[in-house]
Amino acid sequence: MDHFQYREGAYYAEDVPLSTIAKDVGTPCYVYSRATLERHWKAFDQAFGDWPHTIYYAVKSNSNLGVLGLFAHLDSGFDIVSSGELKRVIQAGGRPDKVVFSGVGKTVAEIRYAIEQEIRCFNVESLQELDRINSVASETDAIVSIAIRVNPDVDAQTHPYISTGLKENKFGIPIADAVQAYRHAENLPHLHVSGVTCHIGSQLTSLEPFEDCFYRVLSFIDELKTEGIELDHLDVGGGLGVTYKDESPPHPTEYTTKLIECLKSHGCELPVMIEPGRVITANAGVFLTEVQYIKDGDERNFAVVDGAMNDLLRPALYQAWQEILPVNLLSASAERVYDIVGPVCESADFLGKQRTLKVEAGDVLAVRSAGAYGHVMSSNYNSRPRPPEVLVDGDRYYIVRERESFEQMIRGEFIPDFS
Numbered sequence: 001m002d003h004f005q006y007r008e009g010a011y012y013a014e015d016v017p018l019s020t021i022a023k024d025v026g027t028p029c030y031v032y033s034r035a036t037l038e039r040h041w042k043a044f045d046q047a048f049g050d051w052p053h054t055i056y057y058a059v060k061s062n063s064n065l066g067v068l069g070l071f072a073h074l075d076s077g078f079d080i081v082s083s084g085e086l087k088r089v090i091q092a093g094g095r096p097d098k099v100v101f102s103g104v105g106k107t108v109a110e111i112r113y114a115i116e117q118e119i120r121c122f123n124v125e126s127l128q129e130l131d132r133i134n135s136v137a138s139e140t141d142a143i144v145s146i147a148i149r150v151n152p153d154v155d156a157q158t159h160p161y162i163s164t165g166l167k168e169n170k171f172g173i174p175i176a177d178a179v180q181a182y183r184h185a186e187n188l189p190h191l192h193v194s195g196v197t198c199h200i201g202s203q204l205t206s207l208e209p210f211e212d213c214f215y216r217v218l219s220f221i222d223e224l225k226t227e228g229i230e231l232d233h234l235d236v237g238g239g240l241g242v243t244y245k246d247e248s249p250p251h252p253t254e255y256t257t258k259l260i261e262c263l264k265s266h267g268c269e270l271p272v273m274i275e276p277g278r279v280i281t282a283n284a285g286v287f288l289t290e291v292q293y294i295k296d297g298d299e300r301n302f303a304v305v306d307g308a309m310n311d312l313l314r315p316a317l318y319q320a321w322q323e324i325l326p327v328n329l330l331s332a333s334a335e336r337v338y339d340i341v342g343p344v345c346e347s348a349d350f351l352g353k354q355r356t357l358k359v360e361a362g363d364v365l366a367v368r369s370a371g372a373y374g375h376v377m378s379s380n381y382n383s384r385p386r387p388p389e390v391l392v393d394g395d396r397y398y399i400v401r402e403r404e405s406f407e408q409m410i411r412g413e414f415i416p417d418f419s
C-alpha cells in the first residue's frame with residue numbers, strides 16, 4: 001500500500017499533485033512520500049509483535065538525508081556498507097549505537113572510523129576482515145562486537161546480480177567453514193562475538209528461500225552452542241521483495257510469522273535484527289520525467305524523455321520493469337505503444353519498453369517504485385546533473401536535495417598547465 005493515487009485524473013503523492021512538483025521543481029526529479037515510508041517501516045516493526053527485534057534500515061536503498069532523518073525520528077537502526085553511509089546516518093541524527101556495518105571490502109580507515117563512532121556491530125565477511133578489525137581495535141584497546149556473515153548456499157530465485165547467498169557469490173563465509181571462523185574470532189582479544197548474520201539476496205518474492213536460510217542458520221547456531229559459543233543476536237539480513245508489476249511477495253507479517261515459527265521450533269530465543277531496504281523505500285517513491293519528443297520509428301514509437309539511465313539505472317542494469325503512468329490522465333492524444341527512452345547515447349538507455357500510453361510532448365510521466373536503488377545509483381554520465389529529491393508530507397513538500405548545478409558537477413576537477 002502506498003500513498004500515490006489518482007484524483008480526478010491527476011496523479012498525487014499524498015495530497016500534492018505531482019504536476020505541481022514537476023512545475024515547481026522541474027524534471028527529472030524524484031518524489032518520496034513520508035506517509036508511505038513510515039507505513040512500510042512500521043508494518044515491519046509491528047509485524048514482530050513482542051519478539052525482541054530491531055529494524056536496521058538498509059541505507060544503500062535510499063540514503064537521502066531527509067529520508068534518513070525520518071527513520072532516525074522513528075528511532076530506527078541502520079545497516080550501512082561504507083563510512084560515507086555512517087557519516088550520513090550521523091548527520092541525519094541517527095544513533096551510531098544502532099548501526100551495523102555490512103560489506104565485503106571494509107578498509108582500515110572505514111573500520112577505524114566506525115570503531116570511533118562505537119557502532120553496534122560489524123557484520124564480517126572473511127577471516128582476513130576479522131583479523132583486520134581486531135588489529136584496528138587494538139590501536140585504541142577497544143572491544144568490538146562482530147557477527148559473521150554466513151553464506152548458507154541457498155538459491156534466492158532472484159536476478160543473478162542481486163543474488164548473494166550462493167556458493168559462487170563473493171559474500172560471507174561458507175556455512176560449512178563458519179564454525180572454524182567463530183573459533184578464530186573467539187581467540188582474537190579485541191573482538192566480542194555477538195551474533196550471526198546472513199543476507200541471501202534482494203527482491204525475493206517467496207518465503208521458501210528465506211525459510212531454507214533460517215533453518216540452516218538456526219542449525220548452525222545449535223552447532224555453535226555445542227562448541228560453547230553463545231550468541232546474543234540473530235541478524236536475518238534484508239531482501240524481501242516488492243510489487244513492481246505482477247509479483248506478489250509475502251507481506252512483512254507473513255515473513256515474520258515464518259521467521260518466529262522457525263525460531264520457536266528450534267527453541268531459539270535470540271533477539272532478531274533485520275535489514276530491510278527495498279521493501280520500505282521502493283514503492284514510497286516515483287521518478288518524474290517530461291516527454292520531450294514523440295519519435296516514430298519504422299518498428300517502434302519512441303517517447304524521448306528528459307530522464308535517463310544516469311538518473312534511474314535499474315531498467316538498464318537489471319532489465320527491471322517499473323510501471324510508467326501519466327501524471328495527467330486526461331490527455332487528448334491517441335493511445336499508442338511506446339518505448340520510453342532517455343537522451344543518453346546508449347541503447348540501454350530506456351525507462352520502459354512497449355508501454356501503452358496516451359502521451360504527447362510536454363506531458364509528465366511518473367515512473368513508479370523508484371524510491372529504492374533509484375537516486376542512490378545515479379551518476380553524471382553524459383555530464384547530466386543529478387536530479388533533485390522531494391519529500392511529500394501531507395499537503396506540503398520539501399526539497400530534500402537540490403538539483404545539482406554545473407559548478408557542483410565539476411567541483412574538484414582541474415586543468416593542468418599544458419604549456
Ligand SMILES: *Cc1c(COP(=O)(O)O)cnc(C)c1O
Nearest residue numbers: 058102202238239275276277278
Ligand atoms: C542490500 C542489503 C540489504 C538490503 O536489501 P533489500 O533487498 O533492499 O532489503 C540488507 N543487508 C545487506 C547486507 C545488504 O547488502
